[in-house]
Structure formats: structure tokens, C-alpha cells
Amino acid sequence: MAGVEKWQEQLRQWVDNGQLRQATFSQLRRKDGSIPPKTTVRPIQLKGSLHYQFEYHFATKVTHDNVPQADAALRMAGWLEEHYRQALFKTDTADVQVLFNKKGKAAVLGKPATAKGEQDQLSHNRQKERVIQEGEAAPFMVELGIMTKDGRVxxxxxxxxxxxxxxxxxxxxxxxxxxxxxxxxxxxxxxxxxxxxxxxxxxxxxxxxxxxxxxxxxxxxxxxxxxxxxxxxxxxxxxxxxxxxxxxxxxxxxxxxxxxxxxxxxxxxxxxxxxxxxxxxxxxxxxxxxxxxxxxxxxxxxxxxxxxxxxxxxxxxxxxxxxxxxxxxxxxxxxxxxxxxxxxxxxxxxxxxxxxxxxxxxxxxxxxxxxxxxxxxxxxxxxxxxxxxxxxxxxx
The missing domain is CATH 3.40.50.150 (Vaccinia Virus protein VP39)
Incomplete structure (x- = not known):
């Protein structure tokens, strides 16, 4: 699994097959304040369809963006290539780390999956953490200015x-x-x-x-x-x-x-x-x-x-x-x-x-x-x- 093209293709397959459980991007290429020092991605269900929630960890705030399954792999690949030097992808079959050197060449390291068999438990935990899900507008939250009418926080x-x-x-x-x-x-x-x-x-x-x-x-x-x-x-x-x-x-x-x-x-x-x-x-x-x-x-x-x-x-x-x-x-x-x-x-x-x-x-x-x-x-x-x-x- 060597080379940029290979890991991009593998990432697309993980996303298309619903096997990606978590992705973490870290080590910024440039620290200009516009890009969060860390970004995490997790699968979520919104209105009956699979999305991937991008969670952007800035120094003083955390923001979210929910991306449809069809667009998630391309977004993650571009996010990594443009902004970060390191990513860890946790899937059902393996944990894969992608590391970029200063010349922009990628090294790919794999080890046994830590997320294998945890899909049901992860789904349960997410539901417990979010009794009210982003993407599903709660009328009182809309009236109080917490959510927009389409359910975005x-x-x-x-x-x-x-x-x-x-x-x-x-x-x-x-x-x-x-x-x-x-x-x-x-x-x-x-x-x-x-x-x-x-x-x-x-x-x-x-x-x-x-x-x-x-x-x-x-x-x-x-x-x-x-x-x-x-x-x-x-x-x-x-x-x-x-x-x-x-x-x-x-x-x-x-x-x-x-x-x-x-x-x-x-x-x-x-x-x-x-x-x-x-x-x-x-x-x-x-x-x-x-x-x-x-x-x-x-x-x-x-x-x-x-x-x-x-x-x-x-x-x-x-x-x-x-x-x-x-x-x-x-x-x-x-x-x-x-x-x-x-x-x-x-x-x-x-x-x-x-x-x-x-x-x-x-x-x-x-x-x-x-x-x-x-x-x-x-x-x-x-x-x-x-x-x-x-x-x-x-x-x-």
C-alpha cells in the first residue's frame, strides 16, 4: 500500500463501503490560524443516510461540518494533502497511518484494527452523546437560535x-x-x-x-x-x-x-x-x-x-x-x-x-x-x- 494514489483509492473504498470508523488529521503544514490544528471525522446517520462529520478543533472553539458519503473521501484526501502532514484512519480491518515528509512524499503504516467489531458500540455511544442530533432540527432549538431550520448548529x-x-x-x-x-x-x-x-x-x-x-x-x-x-x-x-x-x-x-x-x-x-x-x-x-x-x-x-x-x-x-x-x-x-x-x-x-x-x-x-x-x-x-x-x- 505505497504511494499517494494507492492510499487515496483505499480511502475511497473505506468510505464507499462504510468501513471507516474514524479519521484524525494532525501536524499542520502551515500555522496561519485559518486551519484547525486537529480535525477528526466520524460517520453519522442524518435523515436516514450516511454522512461523515468533520469536527474542526481550533484553539478556542470546535466547529462541525456534515459531508455526504459520496463527497467525504475526496474532502478528506484534499484536506490531508493541502493542510496536514499526518492522518490516522481507523477501519473495520486495519488502523492505517499516512505520514508526509517535507518533500511531500507519503509513507503508509498499517497495524491491526482497534475499531474492528466496535461499530454497534460506536453507534450506541454517539446516540448517547447526542440525544438531539445535528441535522435534525428541534423546534425549540431553532426558536432559541441554537439551530437553523435545516438542523445545522x-x-x-x-x-x-x-x-x-x-x-x-x-x-x-x-x-x-x-x-x-x-x-x-x-x-x-x-x-x-x-x-x-x-x-x-x-x-x-x-x-x-x-x-x-x-x-x-x-x-x-x-x-x-x-x-x-x-x-x-x-x-x-x-x-x-x-x-x-x-x-x-x-x-x-x-x-x-x-x-x-x-x-x-x-x-x-x-x-x-x-x-x-x-x-x-x-x-x-x-x-x-x-x-x-x-x-x-x-x-x-x-x-x-x-x-x-x-x-x-x-x-x-x-x-x-x-x-x-x-x-x-x-x-x-x-x-x-x-x-x-x-x-x-x-x-x-x-x-x-x-x-x-x-x-x-x-x-x-x-x-x-x-x-x-x-x-x-x-x-x-x-x-x-x-x-x-x-x-x-x-x-x-
Whole structure:
């Protein structure tokens, strides 16, 4: 398999036969900023036909271009010859590396396939990563300016598109905990512009045809007015928005899922308290601005850490979420702390995902919590508000 013409022909056959699983182009010939330092290519299904998605990795952004199967081999060959010195093609039968020297001559190296037999798994993973596929326009995304009417993601909205899909992936994993055979009731505290609220409704009510009702709550009247009008325009008749405060909200008695994204400081805890009191089966919370424990934390042994404001702030934020997770565990929730989006884009990237199960090892978890709390001399809002439900309430 030597020479440029031979590898080009082989590439065309891989693409035509649907055998190419991934291509990676790297080592720029010229670094003028117009060409991404790395480009990856993967097969995707769009509207029932095979395309190849070109993912361009620039220093500060990632963009995409979906190319029909018939044009993909020519695009890749030209892309490599003009812009890169190296490419790795992963196929069903082999991994093939093409290397160009300074004189433009190609060397081709082959080794056993790492993608062999992985086609079904790769397809599954792509579907999980992209609950909403590019190329298939979701009406709410079009209205919010994330997608064009033909399903292309706006270049400035790629981060938001990935964030929405990441959120829906996390929701999909806990759907088995939600009730079957009846309406699912959901409350989104601090919904803001409601990108994720609309996405959640789209997933459950439109894609999965589930019977649901969703309430979005926020303090900003103009935001609520905008979201209410958009829900009406989209025909999302089981999605409603209200102006209100988390701590004062008492209009519901039984809620199945509570979502709270970037509720500031103890507003996150107030939402968690409501969720526990309602017996919510699922809680999804992205905390924000954890100030409460910053003012409380004290430990002589940790003085080298706590003496620096920046370190203390970060430590306090981690301690706050550890408190929340452990108390939810004590109350019978299975808790995971997950990276919500790439920390490159925001430091507020941790999501608390809790699903209600059986209370297991409650006393041990409570003792662990007490030891953690006491060594840092903490008095958390969440513990005080849930005190009647915690093991200490039954102690003499």
C-alpha cells in the first residue's frame, strides 16, 4: 500500500463501503490560524443516510461540518494533502497511518484494527452523546437560535448544543427511577432562559411521548414572560412558567423530578429541601456561588490551605457539595457528582444527580457526615432544614 494514489483509492473504498470508523488529521503544514490544528471525522446517520462529520478543533472553539458519503473521501484526501502532514484512519480491518515528509512524499503504516467489531458500540455511544442530533432540527432549538431550520448548529452555539445534549444524557440515565403509567411532575427552580427546561420537555413529551407536566420557576418577570410565550408558540401545553421564590414555593405536594441549575448559595439547598419533602424520585442540581460554608470552615491543621482566600473558596465549594451529597445519601438517595460541561467554559460545572432508592447503611453514613462536619466546624443550612428527617432526630 505505497504511494499517494494507492492510499487515496483505499480511502475511497473505506468510505464507499462504510468501513471507516474514524479519521484524525494532525501536524499542520502551515500555522496561519485559518486551519484547525486537529480535525477528526466520524460517520453519522442524518435523515436516514450516511454522512461523515468533520469536527474542526481550533484553539478556542470546535466547529462541525456534515459531508455526504459520496463527497467525504475526496474532502478528506484534499484536506490531508493541502493542510496536514499526518492522518490516522481507523477501519473495520486495519488502523492505517499516512505520514508526509517535507518533500511531500507519503509513507503508509498499517497495524491491526482497534475499531474492528466496535461499530454497534460506536453507534450506541454517539446516540448517547447526542440525544438531539445535528441535522435534525428541534423546534425549540431553532426558536432559541441554537439551530437553523435545516438542523445545522450555529457556530457560536456549539457549546450550548453540547451542554444540552450532556444534560439530556444525564437525564436519560435516571429515567428508570421515574414512575410509569401516570403523569410525571417536574419542577425547575431558577429556570432562567430555560434552554434545559425546553430540552427536558422535548426529550420526555415529544421524543418519548410520556405524559408529563413541567413548571419553571424564576424571580425575573421578563424571563418568565419570554419563556411562557415560547412554550405557547411551540405548543408545549404541559410546560408552564411562574414568577416565584424557591423557598416560598408551596403550590405542589408531590413532585417526581426537581431540577435546579445555578441557584445561588443556599437557594440550591432550599431546592434540595423541597425535593426531599416532596419525595422526588430524581434530583438534578448544578450549584452556584457556595458562600455559606466559606464563612464557617475552621481547622487549625488546614491553616496553610485556609489562609489563602482562593484556595479556601474552592475548598469550601467542594465541602458544600460533599455535605449535600452525604446528607442525600443518608436520606436514601443514590448520589453521583458529575462533570456537567467542560471546565474550560465555566468553573461551575458540577452536577449533583440523586435518585431515590432504599435507605442503606444510614447510621454509618450519618456518622461519616458528623465526623466531616465537626472536623471543619460546620453548621450547614441543609442539615438544619432537614433536621427532623435525619438520624439525630431520633436520638435521645
Amino acid at each position: 450555529a457556530s457560536k452555539k456549539q457549546d450550548k448544543f453540547r451542554q444540552i445534549n450532556r444534560f439530556l444524557e444525564m437525564v436519560t440515565d435516571v429515567l428508570p427511577y421515574l414512575p410509569e403509567g401516570r403523569e410525571i411532575k417536574i419542577v425547575d427552580f431558577g429556570c432562567g432562559k430555560s434552554y434545559l427546561t425546553f430540552a427536558l420537555y422535548y426529550l420526555l413529551a415529544i421524543q418519548q411521548k410520556r405524559q408529563i407536566s413541567v413548571i419553571g420557576l424564576d424571580l425575573k418577570e421578563d424571563v418568565i414572560a419570554f419563556c411562557s410565550e415560547l412554550a405557547r408558540k411551540l405548543g408545549y401545553d404541559r410546560l408552564h412558567f411562574q414568577v416565584g421564590d424557591i423557598a416560598q414555593y408551596n403550590e405542589q405536594t408531590n413532585i417526581d423530578m426537581v431540577v435546579t441549575l445555578h441557584a445561588c448559595d443556599t437557594a440550591t439547598d432550599a431546592a434540595l429541601v423541597k425535593a426531599v419533602e416532596w419525595g422526588a424520585a430524581v434530583i438534578l442540581s448544578v450549584p452556584c456561588c457556595q458562600h455559606e460554608l466559606f464563612r464557617q470552615i475552621s481547622n487549625d491543621s488546614l491553616r496553610p490551605l485556609l489562609a489563602h482566600g482562593l484556595l479556601k473558596e474552592r475548598f469550601a465549594a467542594l465541602a458544600t457539595d460533599a455535605v449535600r451529597a452525604q446528607l442525600l445519601e443518608v436520606l436514601g438517595y443514590k448520589v453521583q457528582l458529575l462533570e456537567f460541561i467542560d471546565p474550560e467554559h465555566t468553573p461551575k460545572n458540577m452536577l449533583i444527580r440523586a435518585a431515590l432508592g432504599r435507605k442503606d447503611d444510614t447510621e454509618r453514613k450519618w456518622r461519616e457526615y458528623e465526623a466531616f462536619r465537626d472536623v471543619l466546624q460546620l453548621s450547614p443550612y441543609l442539615e438544619r432544614e432537614l433536621s427532623s428527617r435525619l438520624p439525630q432526630a431520633g436520638l435521645p
